[in-house]
Amino acid sequence: MKKTSRRSFLKAAARGGVGLLVLPNILPRSLFAADLPGKRIHVAQIGCGREGRVDMSGVMAHPTARIVAVCDLDSKRLAAGKKLAAFALTEPQAGSDAGAVRTTAIRDGDHYVMNGTKQWITNGGEAEIYSVIALTNPAKGPRGASCIVVEKGTPGFTFGKKEDKLGIRASATRELIFQDCRVPVENCLGREGMGFITAMKTFDVSRPGVGAQAVGIAAGAFDLALEYACTRRQFGSPVGSFQGLRFMLADMATKIEAARALVYATAKYIDTKPKERPTLYSAMSKCFASDVAMEVTTDAVQIFGGYGYMHDYPIEKYMRDAKITQIYEGTNQIQRDEMSKTLISNFHSRRPVAARAA
């Protein structure tokens, strides 16, 4: 991560940007003790709107923020933005199929011995704290997975190369390599075997963060496109006076507001219904807002015409940055899968008993 990006990110963290999804209802007191502002979605755009366009890796760090908070492991420094965190689930053979992870953490006395490789980890190499999903009981497959906290500098824990990416280039993405890495058993978060449940519940509250990131990217691109449409002249008039572009602008603004409303509504749902699983709304908000970001940023490039295609103007960066929001924290295909599963299962659980028997 570039020094400036890291600084901006940490500044955003201190202003509450990183605390976006560390909602009061799931926050242990330790984070409040750190005086983390309670503001959430409306600060979501720090770092991804026009102002900063820096690094939203905090989105992917939220799971760690939550998990580490649960354990009270240096959470004050984390919440204050003095430490970066990372969450490591993905492996080369385990992307959407997260249950295919192979990294192991085998108990040896009062330590786990970790071996394996995690791929494409946001904040990899930059973060000080990593929550890693690893198999403590490989014979049980995904049910034998646990969430283990590993600190940077632990012997046997190293990093692969920094990935050269299409977008979010200010955010470091690296491999994590574990070779006979010994970690104390106290670093297991929750009970052994609960790793996937922890990870999935974490996604429930972290996905709207990607939605918020997407809204910020779309809104930033829209601001620039509107300004360009009002100032670039062709045929003796601003290009924004032509109906073809005016209608595009209208649709872009409408989609952004719709995405924003869904992300806010999801955050409110999470805040006010702590006992309910927000899986459906979290998936909807991430999926819808990221699709909007892709559409809006593509249209914004179109409004810039040929200049939009050049690196000299900032607009192409929004389009590149938008793409990742459709991919990470579960691709949008996986989000749609989650949504339809929940809808169908809700339908079956609501059906009268007689109908169910039929």
Ligand SMILES: Cc1cc2nc3c(=O)[nH]c(=O)nc-3n(C[C@H](O)[C@H](O)[C@H](O)COP(=O)(O)OP(=O)(O)OC[C@H]3O[C@@H](n4cnc5c(N)ncnc54)[C@H](O)[C@@H]3O)c2cc1C
């Ligand atoms: C920049 C970046 C940062 C990341 N940061 C992190 C991080 O911090 N921590 C972490 O753990 N991971 C991280 N990831 C990994 C990310 O979450 C995965 O890339 C993502 O979950 C998809 O996995 P995959 O890339 O292996 O795609 P695959 O699972 O191989 O999918 C390939 C294609 O098949 C589709 N597909 C797969 N299964 C299905 C299905 N059942 N139904 C329909 N379509 C399907 C997918 O939608 C996709 O289009 C990051 C990735 C990137 C690119």
